Amino acid sequence: MPDSFFQKSRKRAASSSSSSSSSKQSRPRRDDKARGGPKRPPPQRSARAYNDDDDDDDDGSDGSDFFEGGNDDTRHRYEHDVSSDEERDAAETPAEARVRLAKAYIDGLKNDELDADDADAAASDAANIAARLQKDVSEHSGKQHIFIASRLKPPPKDGSRSLLLRGGHRASLTAAVASGNGKWVYTAAKDGNVFRWRMEDGRIDVLLPRGGAPSKLVANGKKVADAEMQDSDADEDEEKAPPASAVNGTHSNGQVDGDEAASDAEMSSAKSKSSGASRRKARRRGAALQSHPAPPRSKSTSEQQQQPRSRLHAIAEVGQDEGHRGEIWSLALSSDGKRLATGGQEKHIGIWTIGGDDPSPSSSSSTPSWTRALTGHKDSISGLRFRHGSYELYTSSLDRQIKLFAVDQLSYIETLFGHQESILSLDVLRQQVAVTAGGRDRTVRWWKVRDESQLVFRGGARSKLRDLIEGGDLSEEQVKKARGDRGGAVIEGSVECVAMIDDSHFLSGGDSGAISLWSLGKKKPIFTRAVTHGFQPATSEHAPLTPRWITSLACLPYGDAFASGSWDGSIRLWQLDRQLRNFKPLFSVNAPGFVNSLQLLQPPKSAGQCVKPELYRFRVKGQKEKDSEGEKQAVSGDGDEEAAPAPSLGRKESVPPILIAALGSEPRMGRWMKDKSVQSAGLIVPLTFA
Template identity: 40%
Template sequence: MSDAFFSKPRPFSKRKRTDDDGGSAPSPSRGGGARNGTSSRGSSLQRGGRGGDRGRGSSRGGRGGRTGGRDSQQQGGKGKGRRRDDDDDEELDVADTGFDSDDAGSQEPEGDQDDGTEEEDDLETPAQKRLRLSQMYLSTLEKDKEEDHGFDAADLDRDIIADRLQQDVLEHTGKLHLNVASTLQLPIPSSSIFRTPAKGHRGSVTSAVASHDGQWLYTSSKDGAILKYSLGAVSSSSPSSSSTADADQPRITRVAYMKKALSESQKRNAEKHKRFDAAPTAATGEKGKGKEVAEGHTDEILDLAISHDGRILASAGRDKVIGCWNVEGDGGKWLRGLGGHKDVVGSIAFRLGTNELYSSSYDRTVKLFDLSTLSYIETLFGHQDSIQSIDALRAEVAVTAGGRDKTIRFWKTAEESQLVFRGGGASRMRNVLDGAMEDEGVEDEERKRRRRREEAKGPVKFVEGSVDCVAMVDDSTMLSGGDSGSICLWNITKKKPIFTKQLAHGINEHASETEGVIGTARWITALATLPYGDVFASGSWDGSIRLWRIDERVRSFSQIATVDAPGFVNSLQLTAPALRPTKETHVTPVNLVAKGGSKKGGDAAAGDKKQDKALIVVAATSKEPRLGRWMRFKDAKDGALVAVIPMQ
C-alpha cells in the first residue's frame, strides 16, 4: 500500500539547509515524506503534518506532524540518506527559512490542493452531507429557473422554493390533495361546452382522451379508426371572451385520421383478386393502382390512453392487440402492435410521468409494458372474471375492476402483491367459493332484507352484481362503480367502502306487461378523477355527467354540478392543463391554486399568452354502450364532448 502511495507524484517542500545538516541534500527515500508531514494514513495526518512543519499552528497540528513523521519514518526505514531527529521539526521556523510547505515546490493548481473533497468525504457527518445535498438541490432549482425565464436567480422568492420542495415531497408520498372544487366557477354555462364535428366516425364512439397540455383530442370508435382533433381554440377560450359571432364557428377542428387496417381474411381476398389490379407502382391513392396498406387495428377499439409528454398514444382493441402510435405534431403514425393477451383488451392506463402502460383484458390478466422501448415487462394474475377497467397514478400501483367476480384489486407491482376488496352483498355461493363457512354472515343479511321488505321504508337498495369501472383519487384511495348504480369510496386500510352513494344516477322506470312499472338502477358506465384532486366525474345513460366533490378528510363526497350529455357516457377524463407546469408553458404550481397565489416568474416565456386556469372535462358519448348493443338511443349523437370550467 505504501509503495502505491509514494509512487504517485506528490507536492514537495524545499528546506533550507544549515551547517548542521552537512550541507548536502538528503537522498530520496520513503522516509522523505515524513519531513513534509505527509503520511499514508489519511487526510487528518496530512493536515497535522502541515501544522507541524509551519510551527505556527496549534499544538494539535504540531503533534499531528510529529506523529505523521514518525509513522512515515517507520514505513520508510529502509531508505537511504541522512535522517533528521524529531526535535528538528519543532525548531524549524517558516519565517526563518522563508519557505512554506503548502506553496513552495507545488506542481498542482491551488484549487486542486484546497479542494480535497475526495479525501475529506470520510470526515463528513450525515448532517453535513444532508445540508450539502440540500444546497445543491436549491442551486439546481435556481439554475433551471434562470435558464427558463432569463432573470437573475437572486430574484427568486424563498417562499416559492419552499412550496416547490413541499410539492415534490407530497407528490412522491402520493398524498397530495388539490383543493380545486372550491375554485370552480359554477354553474357551467352552455357556451363552455363544445362538441366534435358531426361528420366523424362511422360507428359508436367508445373512448375520448385529451393530451395533458390541452392541445389535442383523440377519439376511437367501433369502426376501428382513431380521429385526432385540435383543441387550441377550446383551451384558450373563456365564457367572458366568447361572442355570438364566434359561437357558430367550430372550436374543435379535425387534423388527422388513422384508419382501420385490413384483417387477415381481407388481405387473403386482396391477394386472391390481385390479378384484377394493375401492376404495382408508387402509391397514388387511385383505385386499383398501388394503394397504400393501412396499419392499425383490425377490429373495434375500446379504449385510449395518452402518455404524459403527449408523444405516444396507446389503443386497446378487440383484436387482442395494444396499438402504439406516434402522435407528435399534427399527424399520427403506427409504431407497433403489442400482443400477449389471449382475449379482448378492455382497458389501458399510463403510469403518470412515465411511459409504463398497464393493460387489462378479458383473459383475466393485467400486463405491464414499457412503451419507450415497446417491450413487455410482466403479467399479473388474480381476477376470476373478465377485467372491465383499470387505472393508475404516479406510484407503482394499479387498480382494476373484476366485473362479475365483484372485486376491486389493488396491485403493488414492485412488491408483486395485491389487495382484494369485495363489493356487493353476502351470499352462500360466494362464501363457499371464497372458502368461508357456508352460513357466515348470510343469516344477518337475510334478516335485514326481510325487515326491509316488511317495513317497506326508505329507498330500495339494489344488489351489486358487477363492478364495471374504477378510478384512483390518490395512491391509497379509489372509487368504484357498478350495475347497482352505487359509487363507493375505498381506502386500502379498510376492507369495506368508507362511503357509498346509492343510486348516483337515479332509477330508470319502464312498463312491463305482467309486473307493471318496474324501476331499475342506472349503472355507472364511467368514472374519472383529477389526479390527487378533490373533484371526480361519473357518467351513466341518464343524459348528464355529474361532478362530485370529495371532502377534506377524504371520507365522503357530494354532488356540485352537472353537464348535459345525452346518450351513453362511455369514457371520462378530467385534466387541468394550467395546473401542470411544462417546458413550453410555466404557470402557477398546483399547490398554489388553492391559496390563490401567483408564482414570481411563473408566466410563460416572452411572446406566449398566459393560459387561464380551467378544469377540462372530456367525455365520449354514443348511442349505444361501449361493450355491446343491448340498448340504443336514436336521439343521441356519437362524438366527444369537452366542457371547460374556469377557476377563480
C-alpha cells in the same frame, strides 16, 4: 558541629518529601471523578524551568505547573472558530451538513417570495414557505396535493362552453383522450377508426383508418372470397354513408350540383354490380335527379378562398395486415404524446407513433403511423393505460389477465393473474401500482408490480337480500323492500370502473349506481354514496326500479375533484374531502347519451388558452332551468362540511382543468341498450375558477 554527612541525607529526604507531596496534589480527587471532573479548568500559569539543583523552597514552587498548564497543552477547544470554509466542511458531520443545506433552501424561498413593494410580504412569508414545503413533500411521496375543487365554477346553462367534436365517426364513440400539452384530442368508435382533433378549434386533423381486409375471412364457418367480402363492405358503407349534401357540399340555398350527383350515381351503379339493393338505390337516386334537376351554379374565386377546408385532412397510411378490423374500446396516450395505444374487440394492441417531437397543427410531419401490434391476450382488450412519465403500458382484457409492455422497446414484460371474471376497467398513475375492476367477481384489486403482490377489496354493500341469498329467512315484503320496489337497498352485482386519486386511495363505481371511496388501510369502503345518477324509468307499474350504473369515472391525478358518467344526460363533478374521508357533489354538465369515457386534464401553464370556444361549430343544447337531482343535493349540501381554506399560490392550482368525454348512443362494450335520438360526439368543457 554537626557532621556534613547527616546534613546531605537530611536535604535529600526533604526534597523527596516535597516531590511526593506535589505528585499527590497533581492527582485528581475521587470526588472530582465522581462528579465528572472539575467544573472549570485550573488557571493558566506561566511555565518555569525546573531545576533539580535549586535549593530555594521559599517561593513555594514545586514544578507541578509544567504538567497542569503551559505551551504544550493538547486539549481541544470546541469554542475555537474554524478559519476557512474548507476546514469547516471537513469538520462538520453529515447531519450538520443537512441542517445547513435546509437552512439555505429556506433562505432561498424567502428571497423568492419576498417583495419590497408588498406590505404584507413578511406576514405571508412563513405561510407560503410552509405550504410549498408541504406540497413538495406530498408530490414526491405520491399523496394528494392539488386542491382546486372549491374554486371550480359551474359552466353556463346555455351550453356555450360545452363543445362538441362531431362529424367524423359513423358509429357510437367509445373512448376519448387528450394529449398532455393540450393540443390534440384522439377519439375512437365502434367503426374501427381513430380521429385526431385540434383542441383549439375542434377540427379534424388526421384520420387513422381501419386496416385492410385479410386474404381470406371466415363467416359462419365458411371461407369467403375477397371479392365477396369487399362487395359486402361496400354495401355496408353505402348504407351508413351520409347524404350527398354532406359529401359533395351544399350551397347556401340548399341545392346540390346536378353534374356531381349524377356522376356519383354513375359511379355507385358501376361499383355495385353484385348487389341488387345497391343497384336499386342507384336507380332511385338517378330518377330523382332526372325529375328534379338542380340549376348549375359556379363559385367565384373569392368564395372558394373563403370556403373552410375542414374536410381536407390527412389520412395515415395503413397496410393490409395493419390497423384494426373490429371495434375499438380503449385509447391510451403516453405523457410526451409520442405513442398512442389502441385496443378493442380484437386480441391485439395497436401501437402508433406520432411524428415529431412537438407536433403543431401546421406541421405535416405529425401524421401518426402504424408501428406494430402487441399480442399475448386471449380475448378482447378492455383497458389501456400508460404509466405517467414512462413508456410502460398496462393492459387489461376479458381473459382475466393484466399484461405489462415496454412500448419503447416493443417488448413484453410480465402477466398478472388473480381476477375470477372479465376485467372491465384499469387505471395507473406515476408509481408501479395499478388498480383494476373485476366486473362480476365484485372485487377491486390493487397490484404492486415491483413486489409481485395484490390486495383484494370486496365490493357490494351488505343488505337483507344478500343475507337471504347467502342463507337466511325473510318474508316476501322484506324481499321486495330489499330489491328496491319500495325504495329499499340496491345490491351491487358488478364493479364497472375504477379511478386512482393518489398512490394510496382510489374510487370505484358499479351497476348499483354507487360510488365508493377506498383506502389501502381498510378492506371496506371509507365512504359510499348510493344511486348517484338516479333510477331508470320503470317499464310498468309493478316493475322494480333499476338504478343507472356508473359507466365511467375520472379523477384529477393527485387532486380533489373527480367526474362520473352514466346515461342520465349529465356528467357530475364531485369534491373530495382534504382528509379523504368523504366527497360531495359540486355541479353537473349536460351530456346527452352514454358517457363511455372521461378525462380531467390539467394542461401546463405555458400552453396558454388551449380551447377557443368561438371557433367551434357544434355545442350542446342549453339546459333547462330545472335543477337536476345532483344539483339539489349540492344546494342542500352537508351542513357539517368545514369551510375550504384559502387557496395557495402553487403552480398547479392556478390552471383550471378541462373535461373530455366520449358520448355515444350505445354502451362502450355492448349494444343491449340504444338511444337513437343521441348523436355520438366528443365533448370538451373548459372549466373556470370562480
